[in-house]
Amino acid sequence: MSKSGIVIALLLLLSGNHMKAQFNTVSFPCNRYKVAVENPAKTTNEKEATPEGVTSRILKSVPDKSSLPKTDKNKKEQVTRYLSVCYPLSHIKINSPYGYRKDPFTGKRKFHNGIDLYARSAKVFAMMKGKVLRVGQDKVSGKYVTLQHGNFTVSYCHLSQIFVSQGQAVLPGNVVGITGNTGRSTGEHLHMTIRHNGEYINPRIFLDYISSVKSGTYANRNI
Ligand SMILES: [Zn+2]
Numbered sequence: 001m002s003k004s005g006i007v008i009a010l011l012l013l014l015s016g017n018h019m020k021a022q023f024n025t026v027s028f029p030c031n032r033y034k035v036a037v038e039n040p041a042k043t044t045n046e047k048e049a050t051p052e053g054v055t056s057r058i059l060k061s062v063p064d065k066s067s068l069p070k071t072d073k074n075k076k077e078q079v080t081r082y083l084s085v086c087y088p089l090s091h092i093k094i095n096s097p098y099g100y101r102k103d104p105f106t107g108k109r110k111f112h113n114g115i116d117l118y119a120r121s122a123k124v125f126a127m128m129k130g131k132v133l134r135v136g137q138d139k140v141s142g143k144y145v146t147l148q149h150g151n152f153t154v155s156y157c158h159l160s161q162i163f164v165s166q167g168q169a170v171l172p173g174n175v176v177g178i179t180g181n182t183g184r185s186t187g188e189h190l191h192m193t194i195r196h197n198g199e200y201i202n203p204r205i206f207l208d209y210i211s212s213v214k215s216g217t218y219a220n221r222n223i
Pocket residue numbers: 096112114115116191192
């Protein structure tokens with residue numbers, strides 16, 4: 001599938017029911033609230049630190065209104081969209097990209113089915129709403145978590161700790177585990193793979209998409 005096809009699939013996924021459900025009956029006077037979802041790893045209270053925690057705090061303090069001026073509606077949509085995604089780590093640095101590379105163990109040319117992100121005992125976040133498809137451990141991936149987001153599955157590998165269990169629902173920003181060096185790994189990092197309908201895709205597409213949502217640059221793009 002082409003990159004634009006995958007992005008369209010992502011958009012369809014994210015424009016689904018959960019985005020509507022969050023703000024069905026509440027207004028969102030953004031002029032009064034600066035909605036900055038800060039680095040969730042900065043606080044110790046995990047629940048409050050997630051974008052969902054931020055959302056629920058704001059919603060509680062806002063009176064209900066039946067209609068909003070158009071500009072407020074647009075802002076509401078922007079905030080909803082902003083909160084619908086989260087980077088997998090607080091700081092993103094790609095150590096090794098997706099695609100063919102020299103295998104760090106054998107030195108031979110081999111397909112790298114994901115990306116390696118720099119990490120040191122870092123919290124790993126769900127990137128969007130979904131559920132835990134699998135939690136496990138094996139010789140290659142070490143401790144891993146696989147999340148399902150619609151037709152996409154995201155695996156986080158070489159973890160040191162796992163905080164979720166199979167079947168559990170996740171929201172963007174929920175902490176699913178801590179990075180580590182378990183399995184076939186030459187040093188601590190987060191190996192992240194993403195499949196779309198079972199086929200590996202470049203996780204950069206997700207990161208770029210999240211980046212565009214967070215910066216608001218994709219908002220008016222017509223695709
Ligand atoms: Zn890797």
